[in-house]
Amino acid sequence: MTAQAATPAIHLDDARKARSIALLVAGAxxxxxxxxxxxxxxVPDIARSFGVAPLDLNIGVSAYLLTLGVFIPISGWVADRFGARKVFAAALALFTIASVLCGMADGLAQFVLLRALQGVGGAMMVPVGRLVVLKSTPKHKLISVIATLTWPALVAPVxxxxxxxxxTSYSSWRWIFYLNLPLGLLALFFAWRLIPDHRPLERKPFDAIGFLYAGGALLCLTWAAEQLSRxxxxxxxxxxxLALGALLGALAVRHLRQAAHPLIDLRTLGTPTFAVAIYGGSLFRMAIGxxxxxxxxxxxxGFGLNAFHSGMLVIAVFAGNLMMKPATTGILRRFGFRPVLLVNGAINALSLLACAFLTPATPVWLIAGVLFVGGLTRSMQFTAYNTIAFxxxxxxxxxxxxxxFSTAFQVAMGLGVALGALGVRLGHWLTHAMGIEQMPAAEFRLAFVLVALVSLLGMIDTWRLQAGSGDHLSKKRSA
Structure with a gap:
């Protein structure tokens, strides 16, 4: 029996099936x-359960992010070797099982190990899921489908x-992990039903040296970002x-350019639209991260608000993300990728810069408005970059x-934390050098200036896009 014959039949047209797969992957x-x-x-409640200090639990938070970063580069090879459906389903199963076991953990060492296991599952789930969507989606449907895949990265951190x-307040921290069980089982059922079992004709050898260099670089950069977030x-x-990560990254690039079967194929950067999404898009993602x-x-x-009121303000970013999502496809079809990336990117940079002018005396409605506009623009920019890349x-x-793309995405979002921490440190130095220590939240406000400048810097690469780039995606298919 062939792989195609073995796939359960789903009576959906191509567009509906692609949409269903995109929703499944977005949920994952x-x-x-x-x-x-x-x-x-x-963290404080988990630490009390384990009888350790809250700071000791940082490694439990870090273990997930570190393994996520290290194993993303091998996701493409694993999918080619075993088939995307099997790998995606196995990653879902591993992630779900590890989640339940995290909820059952009774000690720090056990919890850290299980969080790392969760990270391995997540590392396979994200890029392999995106690959499934890219292969199953007609080009003319790519904008709306990528918009669906974009919202988890925007919404989840908020x-x-x-x-x-x-x-934690109204139940137990263990339910944070137990809730993944029904969601994971449901996703696993639909993964096996919806995702076709395509297998490659050629099996490439594993690039162990490339994995050591690329995985090591990601490990160092992710750990540095986690350290800076404390x-x-x-x-x-x-x-x-950071320096070791940069060195390993340079060695990885040299090796990948020379290897016969590189783990990460840098020749894809020869496609101009993809290169812009990697270079300029990474600077944008750093700023947003x-x-x-x-x-x-x-x-x-800076302003002395409690966690609840701070969280309520940040919800405005989430509202902007959601409000933009239904309009994304129509805007890109109306104006095209290059104009949207440039104009929307400029508005996004201005919204970041506007945060530098907020003070404790700024009306709440104005703060929420600035954050809402930022949410609108970053949602649009994410979708536009993520779509034009392919x-x-x-x-x-x-x-x-x-x-x-998945590797660059992980690096950029991780380095965003490092950029923010660097901005705060530079802001602290500048406030003393300029004698403005008494200005409320001066160092944090100056950090937003740096972040806005990095976002603008990414637009230089976008400016070089040829007019009409990606327009074949943004125009409706003729009947």
Whole structure:
């Protein structure tokens, strides 16, 4: 029996099936993204359960993010070797089982090990799921489908901390993990029913050296970002890991350019639209990755708000994300990718810069309005970059492009925290150098200036896009 014959029949047309697969993968993405942030507010309760200090539990938070980063580069090879449906389903199962076991953990060492296991499942789930969507979606439906895949990365970091706090306050921290069981089982059922079992004709050898270099670089960069996110960041240690990560990254690039069967194929950067989404898009993602780190500091440390009121303000970002989603396809079809990326990118940078002018005396409605506009623009920019990345990519190279895209995405979002922490440190130095220490939240407000500049810097690459790039995706297919 062939692989195609073995796939359960689903009586849906191609567009409806692609949409269903996208919703399934988006749900899996949401679980994966949420678990990276949802336990941050539950750390004190988990630490009490294990009889350790809250700071000792940081490694439990980090273990998930570290393994997520390390194993993403091998996701493409694993999917090619065993088939995307099997790998995606196995990743879902592993993630779900590890989640339940995390909820049952009775000690720190056990919890850390299980969080790492969760990270392995998440590392396979995200890029393989995106690859399935890219291969099953007609080009003319790519904008709306990518918009569906974009919202988990935008929403989960915003909803995670307040949701974790709510569950911990009114139930037990263990339910943070137990809730993944019904969601995971449901996703697993639909994964096996919907995702076709396509297998590649050629099996490539595993690039062990490339994995060591790329995985090591991601490990160091992710650990440095995690160190910088702490209240009292160990700057020397974080700087050493950033430097080591950069060195390993340089060695990885040199090796990948020379290898016969590279783990990550850098030749995909020869496609201009993909290169823009990697280079300029990564700078944008770094800037956006700094926002969830900086906003709570600005509101709680700078303005003196409590966690609840700070979280309620940040919900405005979430509202903007959701409000933009239904309009994304229509706007891109009306104006095209390049104009939207440039104009929307400029508005996004201005919304980041506007955060530098907020003070404790700023009316709540105005703060919420600035955050809402930021949510609108980052949702649009995320979708536009994530879609145009694959606009001109041949199907034969889609898996290689997806692996590089997923790796770059993880690095950029992780370095966003490092960018935010660097901005705060520079802001602290500038406030003393300029004699404005008494200005409320001065260091955090100056950090937003740096973040806005990085976002603008990414637009230089976008400016070089040819007019009409990606328009074949943004125009409706003729009947």
């Amino acid at each position: 993405f949401f679980m994966e993204n949420l678990d990276g942030t949802v336990i941050t507010t539950a 909803l995670g901390p307040p949701l974790g706090g709510f569950i 209240p009292h960041a160990p700057w020397i240690e974080a700087g050493l890991f 700094a926002v969830p780190f900086l906003l709570p500091l600005l509101f709680q440390v 606009a001109d990519m041949a199907q034969a190279r889609m898996a290689a492009a997806n692996t590089l």
